[in-house]
Amino acid sequence: MKRTSRDIRTANRYEVLRQIIAKSPVSRQELATATGLSLATVATLVGELLDLGMLTEVGFEDSAGGRPRGLLAVDASGGALIGVDIAETYVRVELFDLALNVLARAAEDMRPGESRPEQVVERVASAVEAVVARAGGGAARVLGVGVSVPGQVDRDTGIAEYAPNWDWHDVPLLDLLAERLPHPIHLDNPLRACTVAELWFGAARGRGDAVVVNLGTGVGAGLALGGGLHRGVSNSAGEWGHTTLVLNGRPCHCGNHGCVETYVGAPGIMLNLRESGPDSPLLRPGDQTATIEALARGAAAGDPVAVEVVRDTARYLGAGIAALVNLLNPEVVVLSSWVAAALGEPLLRDVRDAVARHALQRPLAATEIVLSPVPGDPVCLGAATFALEGALDAAGLRPVNGATAGRRSVPAEPLPAEPVTVRPVTVGSTPVEGRTAPLS
Amino acid sequence: MKRTSRDIRTANRYEVLRQIIAKSPVSRQELATATGLSLATVATLVGELLDLGMLTEVGFEDSAGGRPRGLLAVDASGGALIGVDIAETYVRVELFDLALNVLARAAEDMRPGESRPEQVVERVASAVEAVVARAGGGAARVLGVGVSVPGQVDRDTGIAEYAPNWDWHDVPLLDLLAERLPHPIHLDNPLRACTVAELWFGAARGRGDAVVVNLGTGVGAGLALGGGLHRGVSNSAGEWGHTTLVLNGRPCHCGNHGCVETYVGAPGIMLNLRESGPDSPLLRPGDQTATIEALARGAAAGDPVAVEVVRDTARYLGAGIAALVNLLNPEVVVLSSWVAAALGEPLLRDVRDAVARHALQRPLAATEIVLSPVPGDPVCLGAATFALEGALDAAGLRPVNGATAGRRSVPAEPLPAEPVTVRPVTVGSTPVEGRTAPLS
Numbered sequence: 021m022k023r024t025s026r027d028i029r030t031a032n033r034y035e036v037l038r039q040i041i042a043k044s045p046v047s048r049q050e051l052a053t054a055t056g057l058s059l060a061t062v063a064t065l066v067g068e069l070l071d072l073g074m075l076t077e078v079g080f081e082d083s084a085g086g087r088p089r090g091l092l093a094v095d096a097s098g099g100a101l102i103g104v105d106i107a108e109t110y111v112r113v114e115l116f117d118l119a120l121n122v123l124a125r126a127a128e129d130m131r132p133g134e135s136r137p138e139q140v141v142e143r144v145a146s147a148v149e150a151v152v153a154r155a156g157g158g159a160a161r162v163l164g165v166g167v168s169v170p171g172q173v174d175r176d177t178g179i180a181e182y183a184p185n186w187d188w189h190d191v192p193l194l195d196l197l198a199e200r201l202p203h204p205i206h207l208d209n210p211l212r213a214c215t216v217a218e219l220w221f222g223a224a225r226g227r228g229d230a231v232v233v234n235l236g237t238g239v240g241a242g243l244a245l246g247g248g249l250h251r252g253v254s255n256s257a258g259e260w261g262h263t264t265l266v267l268n269g270r271p272c273h274c275g276n277h278g279c280v281e282t283y284v285g286a287p288g289i290m291l292n293l294r295e296s297g298p299d300s301p302l303l304r305p306g307d308q309t310a311t312i313e314a315l316a317r318g319a320a321a322g323d324p325v326a327v328e329v330v331r332d333t334a335r336y337l338g339a340g341i342a343a344l345v346n347l348l349n350p351e352v353v354v355l356s357s358w359v360a361a362a363l364g365e366p367l368l369r370d371v372r373d374a375v376a377r378h379a380l381q382r383p384l385a386a387t388e389i390v391l392s393p394v395p396g397d398p399v400c401l402g403a404a405t406f407a408l409e410g411a412l413d414a415a416g417l418r419p420v421n422g423a424t425a426g427r428r429s430v431p432a433e434p435l436p437a438e439p440v441t442v443r444p445v446t447v448g449s450t451p452v453e454g455r456t457a458p459l460s
Numbered sequence: 461m462k463r464t465s466r467d468i469r470t471a472n473r474y475e476v477l478r479q480i481i482a483k484s485p486v487s488r489q490e491l492a493t494a495t496g497l498s499l500a501t502v503a504t505l506v507g508e509l510l511d512l513g514m515l516t517e518v519g520f521e522d523s524a525g526g527r528p529r530g531l532l533a534v535d536a537s538g539g540a541l542i543g544v545d546i547a548e549t550y551v552r553v554e555l556f557d558l559a560l561n562v563l564a565r566a567a568e569d570m571r572p573g574e575s576r577p578e579q580v581v582e583r584v585a586s587a588v589e590a591v592v593a594r595a596g597g598g599a600a601r602v603l604g605v606g607v608s609v610p611g612q613v614d615r616d617t618g619i620a621e622y623a624p625n626w627d628w629h630d631v632p633l634l635d636l637l638a639e640r641l642p643h644p645i646h647l648d649n650p651l652r653a654c655t656v657a658e659l660w661f662g663a664a665r666g667r668g669d670a671v672v673v674n675l676g677t678g679v680g681a682g683l684a685l686g687g688g689l690h691r692g693v694s695n696s697a698g699e700w701g702h703t704t705l706v707l708n709g710r711p712c713h714c715g716n717h718g719c720v721e722t723y724v725g726a727p728g729i730m731l732n733l734r735e736s737g738p739d740s741p742l743l744r745p746g747d748q749t750a751t752i753e754a755l756a757r758g759a760a761a762g763d764p765v766a767v768e769v770v771r772d773t774a775r776y777l778g779a780g781i782a783a784l785v786n787l788l789n790p791e792v793v794v795l796s797s798w799v800a801a802a803l804g805e806p807l808l809r810d811v812r813d814a815v816a817r818h819a820l821q822r823p824l825a826a827t828e829i830v831l832s833p834v835p836g837d838p839v840c841l842g843a844a845t846f847a848l849e850g851a852l853d854a855a856g857l858r859p860v861n862g863a864t865a866g867r868r869s870v871p872a873e874p875l876p877a878e879p880v881t882v883r884p885v886t887v888g889s890t891p892v893e894g895r896t897a898p899l900s
Binding site: 028181182256258264265266276342346347351385 | 668782817826
């Protein structure tokens with residue numbers, strides 16, 4: 021449980037790569053300043069990443085009076101990463117280069133009731149095939165596939181232990197996926213994927229402790245503490261949605277009453293709407309996505325019922341987030357996932373007001389509450405980041421070309437013996453945090 | 461915010477000393493195994509601690525076939541540490557040797573209404589003088605005084621920012637104490653003191669993530685994550701008592717309603733008792749301590765009202781602790797402080813039942829809930845541990861004899877130029893975790 025020197029080396033390797041992705045091109049000296057590591061440590065880690073084919077030297081910059089300093093950048097063509105976001109209503113797959121620019125996308129809608137593991141795996145496999153085909157040469161060397169699946173996941177055994185919205189219990193999802201996907205697979209859940217996306221590319225990057233509040237059908241709070249994801253002793257930390265917010269309140273599928281999720285998850289927000297405006301045309305029975313979108317449009321247009329529902333939702337959310345602020349004293353709280361993205365600024369404004377009413381002064385003063393700045397699907401990006409971390413861990417100090425699957429990966433099909441020349445194809449390329457995609 | 465190599469060295473130095481205190485006499489090899497550090501790192505850190513006068517070599521043990529291995533123990537006479545527990549109703553002071561055995565104790569009761577900072581400081585100063593006098597030669601070289609004060613504390617500036625039960629706002633407590641105490645002073649709050657006591661000497665030692673639930677007049681949840689105290693970005697993490705448990709519930713002095721503290725803090729438990737048995741002879745109006753003690757005796761004797769009140773309190777507590785278990789996925793939850801100590805096993809049993817009803821299966825299965833095993837006053841012990849950590853930080857690599865006050869300490873009076881020979885005096889010596897006090 022304690023951090024070993026191996027953990028520290030791994031964390032430092034992540035941190036150096038994270039800074040290079042964020043700041044390319046960047047010198048070793050700038051990396052040492054940004055990470056707080058010694059120049060010698062940075063030089064060693066950079067050397068490893070160069071050997072792995074993940075970086076390139078891209079020229080020199082004159083330093084005042086001294087020797088010109090070598091500049092480093094991510095070698096975008098050093099490999100491809102795939103992120104898979106399995107949700108209750110859709111499967112989305114994105115293929116990224118090593119700088120985490122999107123090279124190709126595919127999405128499939130899940131039909132209501134389509135929730136058997138085999139059906140889900142079929143959707144994933146066909147979407148992965150589609151992105152690999154679309155990316156063409158860009159997908160020649162897939163270093164790994166990160167897969168996010170809702171609920172409680174054992175990343176070591178690859179078992180989806182409990183997905184309440186589908187009533188899944190102990191589904192051997194990794195094995196099922198491995199039958200269809202010839203790549204190392206890294207399984208985890210959307211909460212941790214969103215959190216890792218914020219840590220590498222979003223509002224938590226380079227910040228102190230952060231809480232990523234994930235607002236979707238389900239609700240969670242991913243914890244990025246001390247620069248790393250807090251997983252807890254059995255990798256289930258962040259299950260904030262089942263915190264009692266109202267004693268003896270609304271029934272929850274977890275068996276308890278009054279859970280946060282029953283008030284601020286998408287179905288809970290639909291209930292809030294039903295209570296405020298039983299006849300509101302905003303309500304699309306049976307369709308969470310359409311209802312949340314209608315609510316967002318209504319709130320933007322000043323529809324009184326929509327404004328009231330957003331405020332009510334923010335009131336519940338604010339009480340819950342204030343408790344997180346008091347307990348964890350984070351530097352930043354990020355509102356993430358599709359419900360937060362849809363309700364946007366009006367929700368953020370009301371949440372800030374509600375948190376200010378509930379939180380203690382000292383932690384409140386230290387905390388900023390923001391909407392996730394990660395563009396596109398943060399779950400896909402985070403899942404791909406798990407694949408990137410997995411490739412770094414698996415490769416260790418060996419070159420990527422000889423990489424085998426990591427400890428947490430299934431045995432993969434052998435990589436193609438003669439890798440196709442990488443020819444980046446921009447298909448819906450997404451700039452991350454305002455960077456344009458440096459594909460060539 | 462990120463862990464620097466300096467932080468890691470500090471954490472490793474703590475961990476090695478912690479293991480030596482726990483396992484004396486112990487070899488460097490055993491320390492390497494227990495800490496997960498390399499033998500070379502352990503040897504370096506042990507060398508520093510030997511130079512500081514904190515350790516002694518106590519002989520050799522034969523290893524099978526190899527060279528005899530040197531055994532290390534804490535040099536109990538290497539200095540004294542003082543822990544001060546300022547509570548709403550009392551001031552307790554304990555003087556410890558370097559193995560954290562109690563050499564002397566003093567306690568003063570606070571009269572109702574006696575809550576001005578000058579009055580509190582006067583109590584602290586006279587109790588510190590009393591323990592120094594009682595410990596005689598054992599107090600010759602006081603390395604530091606750790607002071608725990610309720611509420612929100614800025615340990616860097618030494619300001620007690622907010623103590624709700626006394627209505628203190630921005631009291632410059634460190635400055636006031638420094639006028640009376642000629643030692644380096646380390647200010648913090650009872651929550652963090654209890655947590656550090658568990659981390660060094662109690663149920664969190666050598667464990668993964670731990671939550672220390674502090675049940676007194678106020679209520680908090682200290683977080684020991686990854687082997688260290690989680691302080692948050694402005695040192696206020698752990699303010700769990702003001703989590704909303706019942707929306708629109710009991711009014712709280714923080715200005716909100718339905719906070720955890722209003723149901724499970726000592727005054728909240730008195731309210732629970734008033735609701736269950738308005739005429740119960742267990743109720744001692746205006747006296748928290750006597751009421752909680754009467755309740756404990758009643759529950760042990762099977763008094764139906766007492767049993768019901770403990771169960772009700774555990775029901776509230778269980779809902780709150782289940783949320784912590786879901787969110788943080790800790791290895792252990794420790795019930796600490798005087799209310800937990802008084803209500804003991806009956807409370808523990810009911811809390812375990814309530815948490816099992818509320819928590820999710822996966823984190824629940826990974827979590828053990830225990831009463832604090834720290835004997836005596838964990839707040840005094842934890843406060844003295846802050847002084848120990850401060851001495852380690854301040855001394856850095858310099859010998860303790862030349863130690864100056866740490867960054868977070870006030871300038872101290874010069875240490876006596878000719879230290880009195882240390883002559884340990886056992887006054888109410890407390891074995892910690894079953895160790896007998898190795899005073900000579």
